[in-house]
Structures are given as structure tokens and as C-alpha cells.
Amino acid sequence: MNSLFSSVLRACSALREFSYGKCIHGRVIKHGFDSNQILGSVLIDLYSKYGSIEEACRLFSCVDNGDVVSWTTMISSLVQAGKWSQALRIYIDMIKACVYPNEFTFVKVLPTAGFLGLQHGKVVHAHLIVFGVELNLVVKTALVHMYSKCQRMDDALREAVVAFQEMEASGVLSNNFTYLSILNACSLTLSLDLGRQIHARVIMTGLEDDLPVGNALVDMYMKCSHGAKKWLENVPRHTVA
Structure with a gap:
């Protein structure tokens, strides 16, 4: 029964059938499943998507022994609502x-640190290391975004370079989006030497x-x-905006 309710509620959320979702919520309560972790997470997501953040918070408080999914869903809901401080408090x-965050949690929490200040960002970054969360490309992108929000482009560039190097080492091919990100970081930090190295990689990959x-x-x-004028003279006209 739980899996059925969960599937229907997810469908309501995806199809934006809020009224029908509320009816299903009523049935969930009638069957005594309102404190279920899985259903709680789905309901939190449903109500937060329709701007009912207060109801989402109330539902979260009713979930028994919330797991990492329900906590992360609540954090995500608050982030989407622009309630940065509240999202960070829920994370704490x-x-x-003793519910330990995973990579999805950090991807949601890092933007809050970007809005609340560098001190918070450094703490969350430290937690990433302490909890041994894998620094995959999505997490590293969130870190770069957080540091750039905090006006710490040197840190953002460092994270971008590490991500780029690890992609190269693991055999993952960089695409135009990868080069765009790191070139933009070079522009903001005036990192000409690194920019030239990336330019060489761009040529090698045919981009x-x-x-x-x-x-x-x-x-x-x-x-x-x-020396930009000399560079411009050698760039095909169709590549200049």
C-alpha cells in the first residue's frame, strides 16, 4: 500500500495535480501512514512544489525517525523557497x-552557504571532507558556485581546476561546457597562464x-x-559575438 501511495503522489507532483494530491494525502492519513518516512518525503516534496512550505515543515515534524532522504527533501524545499537560514538550521x-548527509544533501546545502556567507561555506566544505562524501562533478560544481557567490573566485578556480584534472585523469572527455566554466573562472581571476593552458587543450580537442x-x-x-588584439586578429570572425 505504501508503494502505491508513493507512486500516485509522485505522479501528482510531476503532473502538478495538487488537488488530487491532497485527496491522496487524506487517504494516507486515514490508513495511518502519515508518519512513514518514504511517504513523508514524497508529501514534503509535493507541498513545497506548490508553495505550501509551512505544511511541508509540519509534515516533516511528523515523520518518525527521518532518514537522509526526508531530511534532504526538507532542506531542498526550504532552499527552493529561498529560506536559506532555515535550510541551514535543518542541516545542522x-x-x-546523527543522520549523516550524502552528496545530494551537500548539493542542496552549498547554495545556502553561498547566500549566507563564506564562513558557513567553509564549514559545509569541511563537513564534506569529514563525512567522506565523494567529490563528484556535481558536488564540485556546487562548491565552485558557492565560492563564486562568496566572491572567492580563487577558491572557485582551484575547485574547477581539480575537477578538470580528475576528469582528464579518469578518461572522461571534457566538453564545451567544461571549457566554458574554467575559462570564465580564468577571466574572473585574471589567470592568463592557466587560460593559455586551457586554450591549448581546446585546440587539441578540436573545439x-x-x-x-x-x-x-x-x-x-x-x-x-x-595582447588581446593580436589574439582577435587570428580568431575566425564567426567565433566572435
């Missing part, structure tokens, strides 16, 4: 309750004629070097 309460990458290269050289 989660740790105090020198890619329009967005070409524009990012122009921007990087314009901001980092007085």
Missing part, C-alpha cells in the same frame, strides 16, 4: 540527530571553432592580457 539539526568557447577565449584574453 540533521547532523545533531577552437565552437562559438561559445571562442567567445569565452576572447573574453579571457581581453581581461587577462594586453
Whole structure:
């Protein structure tokens, strides 16, 4: 029965059938499943998507022995509602309750630190290390975004470079989005030497004629070097925005 309710509620959320979702919620309560962890998480997501954050919080408080999924869902709901401080408090309460965050939790928490300040961001980054969470590309992207929000582009660039190097070492091919991200970071930190290295990698991968990458290269050289005019003269016209 739980799996049936869960499937129907997820469908209501995806199809934006809020009224029908509330009816199913009533049946969940009638059958005494309202404190179930799985259903609680699905209901929290349903109500938060329709702006009923207060109801989502009430549902969360009713979930028995919430697991990492229900805690992360609640944090995500608060982040989507722009309630940064409240989301961070829930994250702290989660740790105090000995429910350990996973990579999905950190992807949701890091944006709150970006809005609340660097001190919070460094604490969350430290937690990433302490809890031994795998620093995959999604998590590292969230870290880069957080540091850039906190006006710490040097840290953001460092994280971007590490992610890039690990992708290269693991045989994962970098695409134009990868090069765009790191070239933009080079532009913001005026890192000409690194920008030149990335330019060389762009040529090696055959992306020198890619329009967005070409524009990012122009921007990087314009901001980092007085030799930008010479670079521009050698760039095909169709790659300049």
C-alpha cells in the first residue's frame, strides 16, 4: 500500500495535480501512514512544489525517525523557497540527530552557504571532507558556485581546476561546457597562464571553432592580457559575438 501511495503522489507532483494530491494525502492519513518516512518525503516534496512550505515543515515534524532522504527533501524545499537560514538550521539539526548527509544533501546545502556567507561555506566544505562524501562533478560544481557567490573566485578556480584534472585523469572527455566554466573562472581571476593552458587543450580537442568557447577565449584574453588584439586578429570572425 505504501508503494502505491508513493507512486500516485509522485505522479501528482510531476503532473502538478495538487488537488488530487491532497485527496491522496487524506487517504494516507486515514490508513495511518502519515508518519512513514518514504511517504513523508514524497508529501514534503509535493507541498513545497506548490508553495505550501509551512505544511511541508509540519509534515516533516511528523515523520518518525527521518532518514537522509526526508531530511534532504526538507532542506531542498526550504532552499527552493529561498529560506536559506532555515535550510541551514535543518542541516545542522540533521547532523545533531546523527543522520549523516550524502552528496545530494551537500548539493542542496552549498547554495545556502553561498547566500549566507563564506564562513558557513567553509564549514559545509569541511563537513564534506569529514563525512567522506565523494567529490563528484556535481558536488564540485556546487562548491565552485558557492565560492563564486562568496566572491572567492580563487577558491572557485582551484575547485574547477581539480575537477578538470580528475576528469582528464579518469578518461572522461571534457566538453564545451567544461571549457566554458574554467575559462570564465580564468577571466574572473585574471589567470592568463592557466587560460593559455586551457586554450591549448581546446585546440587539441578540436573545439577552437565552437562559438561559445571562442567567445569565452576572447573574453579571457581581453581581461587577462594586453595582447588581446593580436589574439582577435587570428580568431575566425564567426567565433566572435
